[in-house]
Each structure stands twice: as structure tokens, then as C-alpha cells.
Amino acid sequence: MTDELLTIGAFAARARLSAKALRLYDRLGLLAPAHVDEASGYRYYRAGQVERARLVAMLRQLDMPLARIAEVVEAGGAAGADVLAVYWADVEARVAGQRTLAEYLRGRLSGRSSEMYGKFVVETVRLPEQVVITEKRHTLADELPAWIGASLGRLEAASRECGGVTAAPFVVYHSEVSMESDGPAESCMPVADEAAARAWAAEHGRAWETQARVEPAQRFAYTRITKAQVAHPQILAAFEAVEEWITSQGLEQAGPCREIYFADWDAAGPDDAVCDVAFPVK
Numbered sequence: 001m002t003d004e005l006l007t008i009g010a011f012a013a014r015a016r017l018s019a020k021a022l023r024l025y026d027r028l029g030l031l032a033p034a035h036v037d038e039a040s041g042y043r044y045y046r047a048g049q050v051e052r053a054r055l056v057a058m059l060r061q062l063d064m065p066l067a068r069i070a071e072v073v074e075a076g077g078a079a080g081a082d083v084l085a086v087y088w089a090d091v092e093a094r095v096a097g098q099r100t101l102a103e104y105l106r107g108r109l110s111g112r113s114s115e116m117y118g119k120f121v122v123e124t125v126r127l128p129e130q131v132v133i134t135e136k137r138h139t140l141a142d143e144l145p146a147w148i149g150a151s152l153g154r155l156e157a158a159s160r161e162c163g164g165v166t167a168a169p170f171v172v173y174h175s176e177v178s179m180e181s182d183g184p185a186e187s188c189m190p191v192a193d194e195a196a197a198r199a200w201a202a203e204h205g206r207a208w209e210t211q212a213r214v215e216p217a218q219r220f221a222y223t224r225i226t227k228a229q230v231a232h233p234q235i236l237a238a239f240e241a242v243e244e245w246i247t248s249q250g251l252e253q254a255g256p257c258r259e260i261y262f263a264d265w266d267a268a269g270p271d272d273a274v275c276d277v278a279f280p281v282k
Contacts, residue, residue: 004046005035011045015053022053028066030056030073062088100234120223120241124281129217130167130190133158133197136174136209138182141232148187152261154208155189161200162212163192168262170278175256188215188258218254221246222278228270230259238277246281255280 012019025031026043031053033043045053052073059069068087072080135151152169159165167190177183191197197212204210225238239257246253263274 005044008043015050017053017057025056120238122221122223122242122245124219124221126219130215131194131197132188132190132215133212134186134188136184136186138184140182141178144177151187158200159189159191162197166190166192168260170258170260172256172258218280220278221281222276224273225275226271227268227274230275242277242279251281253279254282
């Protein structure tokens with residue numbers, strides 16, 4: 001045994017941690033002892049491990065997943081700081097969403113729903129018959145935005161084989177998408193050539209859940225929302241506002257709701273209109 005090694009008790013005192021915490025970090029693979037006596041099982045640490053022990057302890061106070069903690073401490077320095085920055089940006093985004101959801105729920109519980117719904121102007125429009133190519137997927141709410149972007153990108157590329165895009169793409173929700181319910185959702189791209197669209201769907205249907213179909217001409221009740229309002233849970237109020245308006249007008253829903261994306265998402269700012277929340281009605 002050399003003078004460089006410290007018993008677990010001495011190391012715990014220097015690191016200002018408990019021996020129990022150090023055993024846990026060892027078990028989790030975050031901080032292994034420098035030496036373990038084979039006969040006694042006693043753990044020994046080097047003084048140079050103190051900084052890592054303190055760093056692990058502080059990162060755990062951020063509720064950081066173990067895999068991400070390991071990534072931070074292994075990277076160290078500026079690289080570790082970058083990993084932490086990405087993680088914390090995700091945390092702040094999640095908390096901001098939860099804060100907005102809490103405010104939305106407070107409004108519902110306190111009877112202020114009519115005030116929230118009053119922010120949305122609901123109108124009707126009749127959309128013509130259109131041929132669409134589609135991709136369907138069961139997905140939870142946290143994965144939905146990334147899937148929508150990716151699937152619409154794939155469909156836009158495929159539209160070149162189907163006569164080109166003829167109208168704004170849209171996403172149909174065949175059942176609720178939340179953190180407990182996975183839809184499915186269906187991305188749809190209107191195209192010009194029905195025969196080519198059906199050939200494309202037949203070719204790719206084995207790998208993706210794709211199809212081609214003709215959407216009938218329908219009347220829709222809709223409200224137009226901004227890019228900022230597309231975020232969850234702000235968009236929930238838009239859906240509910242349209243549903244309330246449909247009921248107030250004595251109409252009936254005639255199919256699943258949808259989001260129609262008519263603007264360039266990447267170029268749009270938070271206050272730019274990008275999407276119509278729409279319900280087919282009769």
C-alpha cells in the first residue's frame with residue numbers, strides 16, 4: 001500500500017461525501033476505487049479522484065441521467081461543459097413546457113376556458129378532393145415533432161415521383177397523441193399523379209407504413225395558429241377552441257382532426273402563422 005492511496009473513510013471526508021455515496025458511485029460505474037483489497041474487500045482511492053467525486057455528486061443534484069453524468073466526467077473540461085449545456089437546455093425547455101401546461105390547466109380548472117378559446121378565430125373552408133401519399137406511425141407526444149419533420153421530408157422527396165406537391169401537407173390524428181397515448185398519427189402530402197402515387201406506395205409499403213389514397217372534398221372548421229402556438233400544450237387550446245365552436249354552431253365532427261402546415265417552418269418566426277388546426281364537419 002502506498003501513501004497515495006486513501007481509505008474510503010479518509011477519501012469520503014476529503015471529498016465531503018459519505019462512504020455510502022462512494023459505494024453507490026462505484027456500483028453505478030461513475031467512480032471506481034483505485035484499488036480494492038482482494039482479501040478484505042476494502043476500497044482505496046487516490047487523492048486525485050476527489051474532484052471527480054465532487055463533480056459526480058453535483059451532477060446528480062441536477063437529476064442528470066447516469067449515462068449523461070458518465071459522458072460529462074469522461075469528457076471533462078470544455079467538452080464536458082458542452083455536454084452539460086446541451087442537457088440543461090433540454091431541462092429548461094421541458095420546464096418551460098410544464099410551466100405553460102400548468103398555466104393552461106389552471107385556466108381550465110378555474111373556469112377561464114372561454115377566455116383561452118376566445119383568442120382563436122374559427123372559420124370554415126371547403127377543401128377540394130386531393131390525392132395524397134402518406135406515412136403513418138404510432139408515436140408519443142415527445143417524439144411527435146421530430147417524426148413529423150422527418151416524415152414530411154420523406155414524403156416531399158417522394159412527391160417528385162408522383163407528379164409533384166399540389167397543396168399544403170398535413171398531419172391527421174386518428175387517435176389522441178400524448179405521453180400516454182400513441183395515436184397513430186399520419187403525415188400526408190398532396191400530389192398530382194394518382195397512378196404514380198399508388199405505385200410508389202406499393203413499392204415502399206413493405207418498409208414503411210405508407211399508402212396512397214384520394215381524400216374526398218370536405219368542409220372544415222379551422223383556426224390559424226402561429227409557430228409558437230404549435231408547441232404543446234398551447235396547441236391543445238386551439239383544438240379545444242375549434243371543438244367548442246363546432247358544438248356551438250350545431251355542427252358535427254365528420255372525421256379525425258388534423259394540422260395543415262402551409263408555411264416554411266424553418267423560415268418562420270415565433271409569431272408567424274404556420275398551421276391550421278382543422279376538423280372535418282357536417
